[in-house]
Every structure is written in structure tokens, then in C-alpha cells.
Amino acid sequence: MITIQGKGVSKGIAKGPLYFFQRSDTTVTLKVVSDIEAEKARLAVAQEQSIRQLNALAEQCQEDAGEEMAVLFETHAMFVEDEDFVECITSLIDEESCNAEHAVEQAGIQFAAMFAAMDDAYMQARAADIKDVAKRILNNLLGVVDGGIDSEEPVILAADDLTPSETLQLDKSKILGFVTMGGSGNSHTAILARTMGIPAICGAGEALAEGYNGRVGYIDGETGQLIIDPDAMTQAALKEKYEKQQETKKLLETMKGQEDITLDGKKMLLYCNIGSPEDVAAVLANDGQGIGLFRSEFLYLSASDYPTEDEQFEAYRSVATAMNGKRVVIRTLDIGADKQVDYFDMKEEENPALGVRAIRICLNRPEVFRTQLRSVPGICLR
Numbered sequence: 481m482i483t484i485q486g487k488g489v490s491k492g493i494a495k496g497p498l499y500f501f502q503r504s505d506t507t508v509t510l511k512v513v514s515d516i517e518a519e520k521a522r523l524a525v526a527q528e529q530s531i532r533q534l535n536a537l538a539e540q541c542q543e544d545a546g547e548e549m550a551v552l553f554e555t556h557a558m559f560v561e562d563e564d565f566v567e568c569i570t571s572l573i574d575e576e577s578c579n580a581e582h583a584v585e586q587a588g589i590q591f592a593a594m595f596a597a598m599d600d601a602y603m604q605a606r607a608a609d610i611k612d613v614a615k616r617i618l619n620n621l622l623g624v625v626d627g628g629i630d631s632e633e634p635v636i637l638a639a640d641d642l643t644p645s646e647t648l649q650l651d652k653s654k655i656l657g658f659v660t661m662g663g664s665g666n667s668h669t670a671i672l673a674r675t676m677g678i679p680a681i682c683g684a685g686e687a688l689a690e691g692y693n694g695r696v697g698y699i700d701g702e703t704g705q706l707i708i709d710p711d712a713m714t715q716a717a718l719k720e721k722y723e724k725q726q727e728t729k730k731l732l733e734t735m736k737g738q739e740d741i742t743l744d745g746k747k748m749l750l751y752c753n754i755g756s757p758e759d760v761a762a763v764l765a766n767d768g769q770g771i772g773l774f775r776s777e778f779l780y781l782s783a784s785d786y787p788t789e790d791e792q793f794e795a796y797r798s799v800a801t802a803m804n805g806k807r808v809v810i811r812t813l814d815i816g817a818d819k820q821v822d823y824f825d826m827k828e829e830e831n832p833a834l835g836v837r838a839i840r841i842c843l844n845r846p847e848v849f850r851t852q853l854r855s856v857p858g859i860c861l862r
Contacts, residue, residue, distance in 0.1 A: 481711045484687045486659060488704035489670035492679030493722040494657030495698045498708070499635035500690050501642065504624045506615065511579040519573050523580040526620035527566075531557045533616065537645060552609075553645070559613050565591060581621050588614025599784045605664055612643035629654050636699055636706075638688055647673065657681075657699045659706050661688050665782070671758040681706060736767055751807070756782070757795050760802040770807035774799060776852065777813045780821055786848060792855035810856055812849070814838045 513519050534557035541550040559565060565587060572583035588611060596607040618624075629635065629651060637650070637658040647658075655678060663670065663682035673680040679701035688706070697708040698718045707714060740748045751772030752763040756779070763771065779787050779795055787795075800808050815821055816837020829835035842849035 481714060482708040484684050484706040484708070486681040486684035486704045486706065487665065488701045489665045489682050490673040490678055490680035491701045492657065492677065493698065493700050493718060493725055494636055494679045495718070495722065496634055496636045496656040496696065497694055498638050498692050498697050499629060499631055500693050501637055501639035502630065504619070506618050506622060506624055508581045508585045508618065510582045512577050513579055516573055516577060519580045520570060522621060523569060523584070526580070526617050527560050529620040530560050530613070530616045534560070537649070556609065556613050559609070560617065581618060584614055584617050584621065601782045601784055608641070608643060612645055615643065616645065636697055657701065659684050659688060659699050661685055674759070674762065740769065754799070757798045760799055764802070771799065771803060772809055774808060774810045775814065776810055777815050777819055780813055780815055781819060785823055786851070789851050789855045792852060796856060812839070812842060812852055815841055
């Protein structure tokens with residue numbers, strides 16, 4: 481039995497053969513060109529193709545994952561024509577007399593590196609979006625169609641990483657779940673996986689080797705474990721957990737659209753808990769009547785420094801706007817115990833669960849608490 485530990489980014493259990501994602505070859509060769517304007521014309525055609533494809537993806541995403549997620553691909557389409565990005569590409573063509581493919585590849589590398597170097601974890605994760613857009617333009621320049629899944633049976637998809645568009649375009653009937661070497665819980669791929677209900681693990685690292693291709697494995701999106709060839713006891717435990725999960729899923733599906741009312745006729749309001757604005761799409765898709773608890777500490781856990789008042793305001797505002805008048809309960813930060821953040825510089829305690837955490841931190845650090853409190857009523861005042 482082989483256990484590979486990653487980070488669970490979308491809950492659920494999946495069992496099946498591992499299949500490593502096959503990408504089409506997009507190797508770029510630097511070529512010196514004599515007709516610079518012709519290269520720019522090729523670039524313009526590839527941009528138009530990319531925008532059409534991304535707009536189609538946005539429509540597909542709206543059906544599969546909701547309007548919130550569709551905005552991702554609309555943003556990608558806008559970035560194709562971003563002035564700075566396009567200027568970087570055309571400048572490379574002008575200055576180096578190079579082919580459009582080389583210029584797009586280099587511009588994508590530069591812009592992705594710029595985002596990856598930012599302090600904010602969310603902005604760092606956007607580097608994957610830049611790579612995704614650049615790869616799409618490259619594919620259109622090279623006349624390449626993205627790779628897919630060459631398997632007759634459903635599989636657990638393994639990859640170094642998956643871009644948002646690769647995730648969306650996968651044949652869902654063949655996907656039991658996925659596990660990647662890289663990625664993060666803040667990536668749009670992880671967000672899409674959660675929205676679509678696909679069990680997923682990221683950050684499995686180099687232990688996820690292609691030599692495991694074809695071997696039967698289990699992924700547990702809650703614990704973040706990929707277990708290959710489990711022993712009888714582990715397999716039985718995973719099977720039981722999976723069966724309970726499926727029973728619960730079927731039961732919940734039958735409840736969609738029904739009135740929230742008890743057997744003795746008392747009407748109830750069914751609220752959902754969330755950890756980020758991206759989780760709202762799942763709330764709306766499952767008839768949530770409001771947000772019972774917005775765990776605001778996740779805004780701190782996903783950042784490399786204290787979130788500003790404006791950053792928090794935007795997060796709370798987006799949730800309130802999406803819920804369209806339905807109740808949203810925001811919990812002030814619950815940092816401490818098992819939710820540690822480096823920049824809080826907390827001292828070690830023998831029993832952190834009963835130590836300085838949550839409201840005690842807020843009272844000890846009034847400047848942090850006040851920043852958060854100011855951002856919440858700002859939803860109504862701004």
C-alpha cells in the first residue's frame with residue numbers, strides 16, 4: 481500500500497485507475513522572421529480565436545458551475561487583449577524579429593512570474609490564469625488541440641497541475657476525481673472542482689510519479705490522501721466512507737427545491753457555512769437560504785499579510801451581493817489552535833485550543849479587530 485499526502489481542496493472519495501493527463505505538444509522554437517507584420521497578423525487571428533473559445537467556455541461554465549465561475553473565463557477573454565500583455569508580445573516581435581509563438585511564450589512567462597512574486601496568496605494563484613491564457617493563444621498559433629483523456633472507463637486524473645480551462649473542458653463522465661503535484665486551494669481549478677463536486681487533491685509533489693499510471697487508487701478529498709493499492713482493512717474503511725457519502729448525496733439531491741419545513745409543519749431557514757466568496761456558488765446551487773457562518777479567518781489564512789480593510793470589504797460585499805438580500809452572518813476572525821498564520825507571530829502554548837485565539841486575539845490586537853469591524857458595516861455604508 482502506498483500513501484501520498486497532499487492537500488484536500490474538494491471533499492469526497494473516488495476510487496479508480498490513475499490516469500496521467502496527456503497534453504498536446506506545444507514546444508516552441510525560436511525563429512527569426514523577415515515579415516514582422518505578418519507575425520502580428522497571425523497573433524491577431526490567434527487572439528480572436530482565443531476570445532471566441534473563452535466566451536464559449538464562459539457560457540458552458542455558467543451552465544456547469546454558475547455565473548460566479550463564468551466570470552473567470554470572461555476575465556481570461558479580457559486579458560487576451562490586455563494592453564500591457566499585448567504590448568509585451570508585439571515589442572518582442574519588433575525587437576527580436578521573432579515568431580509570434582516565441583513572443584507569446586516569453587510574455588506569458590514574464591507576466592506569470594510577476595504575479596507569482598506578489599505577497600498576496602490569492603494574487604500568486606493568478607499566475608496559473610496567465611499561463612492558461614498564454615497557452616491558449618499558443619495552441620491557436622500552433623494549430624494544436626488540447627489533450628484529453630484517452631480512456632474508455634472513468635479514471636482518477638493525475639497531472640502536474642491543471643489550468644481552469646483544462647478542468648472545465650474535461651469529460652466529466654470520465655472523471656472520478658483528480659490529484660495534482662502542484663496547485664493550491666486558492667486556484668480557480670480548486671474552486672471549480674468544489675463547485676462541480678469533483679473530489680480533488682493538490683500539492684501531492686514529486687511522490688505523484690507517472691509510474692503509478694493505471695494502478696487503482698483511492699483519493700480522499702477531505703484528508704488529502706491518495707492511497708494506491710490499499711490493504712484489505714484500509715479498502716474496507718474507504719469503501720464504507722464512500723458508500724455513506726453516496727447515500728447522503730442521493731438524499732440531499734431529492735431535497736433540492738423543496739420547502740424547508742419540519743414534519744410537524746414548522747418552517748425553517750436552511751443556511752450554509754462558507755470560507756470564501758467562491759463558496760457562494762455552491763450555496764445558491766443547493767438552495768441555501770442564506771449564509772449561516774462566513775468563516776472570515778480564511779481570508780487571513782490565504783494571505784501573506786493582514787488583509788486590508790478594502791480587501792475584506794470587497795470579499796464581504798461580493799458575498800452580500802451574490803446572496804441578493806438573503807441573510808449573511810460573518811464571524812470575526814477565529815485564528816489560533818489549528819488555524820495558525822505565520823504573520824500573527826503567535827507564541828506556542830501547551831493547549832492552544834483554550835489559549836489566545838479568536839476574540840482574545842482581537843482584544844489583544846485592537847488595530848486588527850477594528851480593521852475587520854470597519855470593513856463589515858461598510859457593506860451598507862459605502
